[in-house]
Amino acid sequence: MNFIHQITLIEILVPAIGSGFIFFGIFLFFYLYLKTKIDIYLATFFLGISALMFVFSEFFIIYLGGLRSDRNLGIYFHISQQLGGAWFIFSFPFFIYFVFETKDFFKKVNKILIYLGLFISISITLVAIIKPDLFISTKIPNTKYLIYAANYARGKEGFVYRLRDIILFIIIIYFYIILIFNIIKKVKLNLIFEIFIGLTIAILAAIDDIYFVYFDRYIGYFSQHPFSRFSFGLTIFTMLTMISIIKNFYKKALITEKLYNEIDKLKKDFTLISDNIDEVFWIYNHDLSELYFVSKSFSSIWPLPVEKVMEDKESWKNYIYEEDVSFVETYLTNYNHLSIIEYRINNNEKVIWIRDKFYRIKENNDNLIKWIRVSENITKLKEFQDELFSLYYFDSLTKLKNRKSFNEKVNEVIQLAAREKNSLKIVILTDIDNFSNINDKFGFSFGDEILIQFVDRVKNIIRKTDHFFRIGADEFAIILGNVMEKFTGTFVAEKIIEAIKTPFYVNGEEIYITLCFGISIYPDDANSPEDLVKKAEMALIEAKKNKNSVIYYNNVLNELSYKRINLEILLKKSLQNNNFILHFQPIYKNNKECSKVEVLLRLKDNNNHFISPIEFIPIAESTNLINQIGKIVIENTFKTIKTYFYDKEIVFSINISGKQLEDPEFINYVKIKISEYEISPHKINFEITESILINNMDENISKLYKIKELGIGLSLDDFGTGYSSFARLKLLPFDELKIDKIFIDNIAINNQDKEIVNVIIKLSQSLNMKVVAEGVENEVQFEVLKTLGCNYYQGYYFSKPVPIERLLEI
Numbered sequence: 100m101n102f103i104h105q106i107t108l109i110e111i112l113v114p115a116i117g118s119g120f121i122f123f124g125i126f127l128f129f130y131l132y133l134k135t136k137i138d139i140y141l142a143t144f145f146l147g148i149s150a151l152m153f154v155f156s157e158f159f160i161i162y163l164g165g166l167r168s169d170r171n172l173g174i175y176f177h178i179s180q181q182l183g184g185a186w187f188i189f190s191f192p193f194f195i196y197f198v199f200e201t202k203d204f205f206k207k208v209n210k211i212l213i214y215l216g217l218f219i220s221i222s223i224t225l226v227a228i229i230k231p232d233l234f235i236s237t238k239i240p241n242t243k244y245l246i247y248a249a250n251y252a253r254g255k256e257g258f259v260y261r262l263r264d265i266i267l268f269i270i271i272i273y274f275y276i277i278l279i280f281n282i283i284k285k286v287k288l289n290l291i292f293e294i295f296i297g298l299t300i301a302i303l304a305a306i307d308d309i310y311f312v313y314f315d316r317y318i319g320y321f322s323q324h325p326f327s328r329f330s331f332g333l334t335i336f337t338m339l340t341m342i343s344i345i346k347n348f349y350k351k352a353l354i355t356e357k358l359y360n361e362i363d364k365l366k367k368d369f370t371l372i373s374d375n376i377d378e379v380f381w382i383y384n385h386d387l388s389e390l391y392f393v394s395k396s397f398s399s400i401w402p403l404p405v406e407k408v409m410e411d412k413e414s415w416k417n418y419i420y421e422e423d424v425s426f427v428e429t430y431l432t433n434y435n436h437l438s439i440i441e442y443r444i445n446n447n448e449k450v451i452w453i454r455d456k457f458y459r460i461k462e463n464n465d466n467l468i469k470w471i472r473v474s475e476n477i478t479k480l481k482e483f484q485d486e487l488f489s490l491y492y493f494d495s496l497t498k499l500k501n502r503k504s505f506n507e508k509v510n511e512v513i514q515l516a517a518r519e520k521n522s523l524k525i526v527i528l529t530d531i532d533n534f535s536n537i538n539d540k541f542g543f544s545f546g547d548e549i550l551i552q553f554v555d556r557v558k559n560i561i562r563k564t565d566h567f568f569r570i571g572a573d574e575f576a577i578i579l580g581n582v583m584e585k586f587t588g589t590f591v592a593e594k595i596i597e598a599i600k601t602p603f604y605v606n607g608e609e610i611y612i613t614l615c616f617g618i619s620i621y622p623d624d625a626n627s628p629e630d631l632v633k634k635a636e637m638a639l640i641e642a643k644k645n646k647n648s649v650i651y652y653n654n655v656l657n658e659l660s661y662k663r664i665n666l667e668i669l670l671k672k673s674l675q676n677n678n679f680i681l682h683f684q685p686i687y688k689n690n691k692e693c694s695k696v697e698v699l700l701r702l703k704d705n706n707n708h709f710i711s712p713i714e715f716i717p718i719a720e721s722t723n724l725i726n727q728i729g730k731i732v733i734e735n736t737f738k739t740i741k742t743y744f745y746d747k748e749i750v751f752s753i754n755i756s757g758k759q760l761e762d763p764e765f766i767n768y769v770k771i772k773i774s775e776y777e778i779s780p781h782k783i784n785f786e787i788t789e790s791i792l793i794n795n796m797d798e799n800i801s802k803l804y805k806i807k808e809l810g811i812g813l814s815l816d817d818f819g820t821g822y823s824s825f826a827r828l829k830l831l832p833f834d835e836l837k838i839d840k841i842f843i844d845n846i847a848i849n850n851q852d853k854e855i856v857n858v859i860i861k862l863s864q865s866l867n868m869k870v871v872a873e874g875v876e877n878e879v880q881f882e883v884l885k886t887l888g889c890n891y892y893q894g895y896y897f898s899k900p901v902p903i904e905r906l907l908e909i
Contacts, residue, residue: 114158117334121151124341131348142197143344145190150337152183157330160253170240174254178227178235184329185223185263189216191270198344199277199291212273219266226259233257264309271302293346297339304332370394381472387434391469400453400476402446418444437470441477452481494569496547497554505568505576509628512566512578516621524621525579525588526631528639529595532613532646534573541608548605549612556598561591576635583717586663588618590721592649615642616649624652666710666718673702674727681735682900685909686752686871686893689885693909695750695784697893698736699900700728720758729759730768736783737776743907745778752784752814757791760799766806773809780810786837788816800831807832814871818859829866835891836863840874843894847879853887860888 125147132140156179163173192212227234236254278295307318307328373380373394382392390412397405401415408414419427420443427442437457444451454477460469489495492504500508509526516522531553538546550573557575561567566578579587596614603610617639625631634652642650673679679700686695702710719725736751744751759765773780785806791799807813813832817839828836838859846852856872863870872884875894884892898909 118155138197142194149186149190156180189220234259293339293343297336301332301336304328379474383470452478499569502570526635527577528617528635531573592616613646619652683906684900697752784812786814786816835869837871
């Protein structure tokens, strides 16, 4: 085809060379992004794609239109070229967002422009595909282009094309403003200078192209050559932009290399230092999930190679002392508050103390990025501390705590007791009578051996919860905590006196000793630690007047202590002579029909007067006589059932002490007696108080289930006065619950008591447990309880405890 203006070499070289440069740049930045994941490289990649679409299409427009006169195919490259321009509407804001620094407002605006640009670019692309005449016509040529060989393959521009130019012009102006803002603020000048020059050239080139489109001529240099100025300007802009980014990348690479060299040197220095000191250095990430480094000194403390702990960062924990495992795991879980922790490890059966110190490594924005851990072997320090502690707080001969420890413990116990309700604490001071005579006669080493043997005997008597001290040459102290009665001091003293009746043997010599005891009680005798000890000392001075004597500071307690000793003697005689008596209190249903009886133990003194169980049961428990007494009660009850109630549906409820449950032979004894008397276990019910929930709870619950398996019923006695809760109660195998008399007394006149009983009954029903009300004394109480849904009733309103003869009449 004949053209007025034929294709010149410059027209085809400009887009061809430009496409090659841009393609290389696209490939390079795509590679950089894949390797670094830095967004600026992705933004440059998208910018390059838009430029390549424009410039590469320009080459084919010229080639197909000018050299081959194939306008039909060439026009599609014209559309592709102008779509490349359309996609600048998206790629420009995207590039600006990641390359330039802007105020928060412009950041938000730019983010909106990215999404809006993406939408517009996609929309223009769809229009170009579906309705091309609105963008670039595939049928109608631009007549003004027909005389130019380079422009022969271009179609007529439509409305969307002009709209794109307007939007693109706005975006370019916005881009230009951001550039100028960064130049004024002198932000990233080394990065934006080339971009500014390139964009300026591209804008001038675009103006020249627009001028040609609308006025059919070019301005400036090369006006006689009708090639796309914008392709040239865009190539220059894209190349300068890429050069700027690459130059910036190169500078950062040089800086990074320098830093890496410095870091490598520091790492070598650090490794050299860490490998030549005793402490172990660890480096973790921010949440301890990754271990980066462990120094070689690790293997001098842990029996494990460094390589193993680097392979498995948790392997060092396998050597933590068993008792410290839970503590260490819990501490390390809360990694935000790590500071200093001390624990023990096992190294070939040798226990080593470790102190770990944790140091935070933070970024400038205060974000935690790493943890430094320094582990130090402090075994020698601990041994020295223990030695000092032992010298300061312990007696070197007996290994008991000394007077200083005693004074501190008394103070601690009194402070604790002050916060507890109805708390009793007992201080016992004891002195070995005439011990100086032993030292004078046999020598101090001989006397020391007597003291050691004496301490061993006392340790076998007192409880683990009690505290034993040597406070003088031949003086000792005991602090009793968690005691239920004031005469526990007498019980302990009696046991010690009994223990020393056996002679002591040293170097073939047989030695007898006697003791005296002074006792004071908190809060009866004193409220302060100093006064409590002083009162015990005063009682001890009085006790020294007689051998093996026990004196309370309170004279009334001395009289009661005497009475208690007599009661203990009476209990022992009653066991020998079987003087215990059983009484029975009927338990009634709603229809006032007797269905159960509670077995109650009675004891008479030498004057044939009944002694209250409140007085003798605690003594029986504290002297361990309760197990023998309990067996008598069980056997006599079983004998009564077989003799009088073998064929009657009456259940006998027997009170069982916590001490009896602790007896390993108790359940076996019950089995034997059930078999011996050939009675149904369903006729038997054991009443257990809430005190079993204090000590050895798991073991006692297991025994309750074994009792239940025998077919024996279980009742929880005196509910509401002890330690149980419904949350705990649902785990226990009780059939019924007995509400203590304290809640029944005022149930008819006190709404609070009534509501408490109502709640207990309702919750018991939800646990499939029957309810027995104790202490029902009148008709009104009975009617209120019946209304609330109570199942059984026990009290003087129905019957007092009666002997077997009266029970048979009922």
